[in-house]
Amino acid sequence: MTTTSTTTISAEEARFEKRFDLRVWSKLLRYAMGHKWKLAGLAFFGFTTALSDIGFPWVTGALIDEVAQKGGDADIWSYAWTYFGLVCSLSISILAFIMLAGSVRTSVAHDIRRDGFENLQRLSFAYFDKHPVGWLMSRMTSDCERLSNIMAWGTLDLVWGSTLLIGISVVMLTMNWSLALIVLSVMPVLAVVSAFFQTRILGSARAVRKNNSRITAAYNEGIMGMRTTKVFGREAENLQDFQKLTDEMFQASVRNQVQSALFFPIVLSLGSMATGLALAAGGMDVLAGGLSIGVLITFIQYTRRFFDPIEDMSHWFAELQMAQASAERIFGLIETVPEIRDSEEVIARHALDSGRTNGSDISNDERIVVLPADRTAVREIRFDAVDFAYSEGPPVLKQFDLHVVQGESIALVGATGGGKSTIVNLLCRFYEPTAGRILMDGQDYRTLPLHWLQSQLGIVLQTPHLFSGTIADNIRYGNLDATQEDIEAAARLVGAHGFIHEFKGGYQTEVGEGGNQLSTGQKQLLSFARAIIGDPQILVMDEATSSIDTETEARIQQGVEKVLQGRTSFVIAHRLSTIRRADRILVIDGGRIVEQGDHKSLLALGGRYFELYSQQRLRETVGP
Numbered sequence: 001m002t003t004t005s006t007t008t009i010s011a012e013e014a015r016f017e018k019r020f021d022l023r024v025w026s027k028l029l030r031y032a033m034g035h036k037w038k039l040a041g042l043a044f045f046g047f048t049t050a051l052s053d054i055g056f057p058w059v060t061g062a063l064i065d066e067v068a069q070k071g072g073d074a075d076i077w078s079y080a081w082t083y084f085g086l087v088c089s090l091s092i093s094i095l096a097f098i099m100l101a102g103s104v105r106t107s108v109a110h111d112i113r114r115d116g117f118e119n120l121q122r123l124s125f126a127y128f129d130k131h132p133v134g135w136l137m138s139r140m141t142s143d144c145e146r147l148s149n150i151m152a153w154g155t156l157d158l159v160w161g162s163t164l165l166i167g168i169s170v171v172m173l174t175m176n177w178s179l180a181l182i183v184l185s186v187m188p189v190l191a192v193v194s195a196f197f198q199t200r201i202l203g204s205a206r207a208v209r210k211n212n213s214r215i216t217a218a219y220n221e222g223i224m225g226m227r228t229t230k231v232f233g234r235e236a237e238n239l240q241d242f243q244k245l246t247d248e249m250f251q252a253s254v255r256n257q258v259q260s261a262l263f264f265p266i267v268l269s270l271g272s273m274a275t276g277l278a279l280a281a282g283g284m285d286v287l288a289g290g291l292s293i294g295v296l297i298t299f300i301q302y303t304r305r306f307f308d309p310i311e312d313m314s315h316w317f318a319e320l321q322m323a324q325a326s327a328e329r330i331f332g333l334i335e336t337v338p339e340i341r342d343s344e345e346v347i348a349r350h351a352l353d354s355g356r357t358n359g360s361d362i363s364n365d366e367r368i369v370v371l372p373a374d375r376t377a378v379r380e381i382r383f384d385a386v387d388f389a390y391s392e393g394p395p396v397l398k399q400f401d402l403h404v405v406q407g408e409s410i411a412l413v414g415a416t417g418g419g420k421s422t423i424v425n426l427l428c429r430f431y432e433p434t435a436g437r438i439l440m441d442g443q444d445y446r447t448l449p450l451h452w453l454q455s456q457l458g459i460v461l462q463t464p465h466l467f468s469g470t471i472a473d474n475i476r477y478g479n480l481d482a483t484q485e486d487i488e489a490a491a492r493l494v495g496a497h498g499f500i501h502e503f504k505g506g507y508q509t510e511v512g513e514g515g516n517q518l519s520t521g522q523k524q525l526l527s528f529a530r531a532i533i534g535d536p537q538i539l540v541m542d543e544a545t546s547s548i549d550t551e552t553e554a555r556i557q558q559g560v561e562k563v564l565q566g567r568t569s570f571v572i573a574h575r576l577s578t579i580r581r582a583d584r585i586l587v588i589d590g591g592r593i594v595e596q597g598d599h600k601s602l603l604a605l606g607g608r609y610f611e612l613y614s615q616q617r618l619r620e621t622v623g624p
Contacts, residue, residue: 061298271307
């Protein structure tokens with residue numbers, strides 16, 4: 001994990017240092033209330049389970065007293081049938097609440113993961129620059145699983161335990177209030193113990209969840225960078241770094257388990273103490289003739305059952321502490337506001353354009369507004385005194401100016417780190433200028449709907465990414481309404497139809513995870529087809545041909561020339577031979593344009609471009 005990511009995560013985790021926070025649980029309750037009938041059923045069967053549990057000691061005590069009084073004339077069968085009814089009630093209730101709890105748990109987890117993934121797609125690139133993939137995955141997997149479990153089973157334990165505690169207290173006070181008070185006398189001590197352990201268990205639980213996120217992130221990076229690790233022989237150093245994380249996780253987990261292990265025996269000891277006090281006081285009353293043996297047995301059973309829910313709820317309470325740590329992280333992700341988004345003014349204005357009177361009257365899906373036909377094609381793009389820096393890094397662009405008209409082909413060349421990729425990232429609004437403006441047809445592009453802007457773009461990156469699925473699915477990703485004919489036409493245009501046809505499955509061939517069943521060149525051809533199938537008005541190619549052979553590149557260039565006709569294009573090229581036909585070539589250095597013109601005029605100038613082109617031609621001629 002990088003130092004920047006570690007610092008960002010540590011700073012974010014530091015926000016989660018509060019005591020038990022009801023606001024977090026009110027948010028979770030809103031998810032549960034989306035399935036309120038299942039939740040109501042869960043509560044109902046938890047209630048009937050508790051009532052059945054309360055009935056067993058009463059039946060036992062009453063039967064003992066009746067046998068003691070009437071001997072063989074006691075009506076044993078009526079008690080037997082009552083006991084059988086309680087068994088049936090308990091069995092049906094347990095079956096029902098297990099089914100409902102499983103359904104609630106699955107439904108809540110589904111809704112949380114849906115909202116988490118939905119917001120994850122809205123977040124800006126800057127968010128992913130700071131948060132490793134593994135760290136994000138742990139929130140939607142282990143954290144979500146713990147939270148959904150506590151919501152379903154915790155609700156059951158809360159209803160069942162509360163009903164049982166209240167019911168037993170009422171029955172004991174009704175039967176013998178003095179003996180009941182002896183049993184209940186341990187409750188203040190139990191409250192003090194619970195308060196003492198609350199903060200400590202919650203703090204160690206947060207440490208466990210934080211370290212689990214860091215381990216997941218490090219594990220993911222280790223897998224993704226396995227080839228690099230082996231090339232540089234960094235296995236031992238990586239293991240040492242990972243060992244530090246696991247040691248911290250071990251210490252935090254042991255501390256949490258020790259605290260829980262101390263808490264539960266204390267609860268058990270208090271329960272045993274209450275049972276002993278009830279037995280001693282009740283036994284003396286029986287000897288004195290003030291209490292029947294049946295009532296004493298009932299009291300002893302109730303005392304034992306009274307502390308059963310307390311033991312379960314104390315375990316639930318410890319889980320609650322850990323679940324709050326998970327909830328804080330999950331809602332931290334779900335509620336993160338994207339740095340780049342449509343402003344309320346943009347939403348409201350385009351809501352009015354679409355005939356709505358109030359921007360708040362429309363749903364999130366309806367906020368994706370398509371502009372009128374006279375503005376679907378961008379006629380000019382202008383960078384006006386644009387400054388930009390990544391996070392807290394040094395400036396990448398400084399007072400950058402550029403004017404591009406519709407249909408113009410712009411090539412960006414220059415040394416690595418000069419700002420070429422930053423220019424196209426800002427154009428695509430993956431990031432926004434820290435100063436200055438980017439204008440489209442005279443309007444600041446921040447006043448235009450983000451979805452509309454990015455729907456105008458076709459992007460081909462240096463490292464192509466394909467999704468698991470078929471070749472056809474990956475090409476169609478650029479236009480979900482595309483027909484099979486559209487897919488094949490796009491593939492033919494970029495020269496991909498030939499190799500696709502050679503596969504046994506043709507366009508239905510599975511590409512594998514990340515496209516691992518295809519060569520790099522084949523993946524790049526498919527990414528070109530995906531980019532153009534949506535008929536973009538602006539085409540961006542960021543080192544798109546640097547990782548493919550010259551023969552494949554030549555085929556792509558033939559198709560690209562047709563695609564670029566009438567479209568605005570921005571091409572970042574490593575091989576300068578591929579941009580000779582660009583309308584304008586910009587040499588970028590230090591975030592500024594140091595030279596610009598077409599290929600011939602820049603060569604004739606004999607400046608920076610001439611040097612770059614000559615050096616590259618020399619390397620191609622002489623070889624490495």
